[in-house]
Amino acid sequence: MKIKALKWFSAVPVAAVLAVSLAACGGGAGSTGSASPTDALQGSDQKTLDKYTTKDVTPLDKIDKSKLGxxxxxxxxxxxxxxAPPNIFIDKDGNFTGYDNELLKAMAAKLGLKVEFVSTKFQSLLAQVKTKQFDVGSSSISTTDARRDTVTFTNGYDFGYMAMVTKEGAKAKTFGDLKQGVRIGVVQGTVQDDYVTNTLKLEPVRFPDYNTVYANVKSGQVDVWVAPSQQAEGQVKAGDGTTIAQKVVNTQNFTAYAVSKENQPLVDALNTALDAVIADGTWSKLTAQWYTDRPTVKEQTPEGWKPGSKAVQIPAK
Structure with missing residues (x-):
């Protein structure tokens, strides 16, 4: 597997990075459409994310649970x-689990709240959060300008990256090989859909979920699945005849929980809870548990990125 890390570019917009590398990052679901004709990740550059990351949070004992709407x-x-393992899925016992959902459970516990999970399709998730069918959307959602038009987000809890999944021995081995004639599969409504359609100017084959697009790679109906990297790693199994041909990391794009734009008190409370689980080591523990390639804080926090508010500190151990 080829792995390329894109460092934090303080003055280079994501569009320029995409143009140079022919790769985008963002493992997110819940897109509401293209951010622009050429940049699927507009609004996820360092300057923008810094603007949306809070300086600090409300103390945990000052959160009024009666005001959370x-x-x-x-x-x-x-x-x-x-x-979508390892982030959001139902386990063999029928329980909702995965990195994103276990982290949210830990955050809710800090607030003294219960969590009720409901399965949905990410194509409609942000609209459902907007119309308050859900209090929160949990789906490794990349925070982009287009999505902020629909919902608001918490501070970031993970960074975005994506991958190319192919059959073993496929001709397409890098993002630079994605050209006319290559049958590219994506899950409809994702950042990857935007990237292939609007950045590469190609027409992908769109599928409703991760299981279906992966099955079509295995059967040879599509040549490549452009996927959120975490979900690619969750799907690709030894003996399937598939491989992650290339993975690209971009710390400029973080993922966060979605909340209605009309419910700032809940956003504030979740930001407080996120800082609390970072400070007590829970975030690092869960990250190491669910991402086996990130066992230490160094792997969990690439240069230029950390979770939570600007004030919170990650324990050294």
Missing amino acids: LITDGTIKVGTLSD
Whole structure:
């Protein structure tokens, strides 16, 4: 597998990075459409993310749970996916789990709240959060300008990157090989859909979920799946005849939980809870548990990126 890391570019917009590398990052679901004709990740550059990352948070004991505007008092109703390991999925016992959802459970516990998960399709997730069918959207959502038109986001809890999944021995081995004539599969509505359509100017084959697009790679119906890297790693199994041909990391694009733009108190509370689970080591523990290639804080926080508010510190151990 080829792995390329894109360092934090303080003065270079994401569009320029994409143009040079022919790769985009963002493992997110829940897109509401193209950010622009050429830049699927507009709004996820360093300057923009710095603007949206809070300087600090409200102290945990100052959060008023009666002001959170929840659909059901005492419970966060969460829209999530059922088929995108290791981030968001249903386990063999029928429980919603995965990195994003376990982190959210830990955050809710800090606030003394329960969590109710409901399965949905990410094509409609942000609209459902906007119309308050869900209090929160949990789906490794890349925070872009287009999406901020629909919802607001918490501070970041993960950084974005994506991958190319192919059959073993496929001709397309890098993002630079994605050209006319290559059958490219994407999950509809993702940043990857935007990237292939608007940045590469190619027409992908769109699928409704991760399981279906991966099955089509295995069967040879498509040549490549342009995927969120975490979901690619969750799908590709030994003996399947598939491989992650290339993976690109971009710390400029972080992922966050989605909340209605009309519910700032809930955003503030979640930001407080996120800082709390970072400060007590829970974030690092869960990151190491669910991302086996990130066992230490160094791997969990690439140069130029860290989770939570600007004030929170990650424990050294």
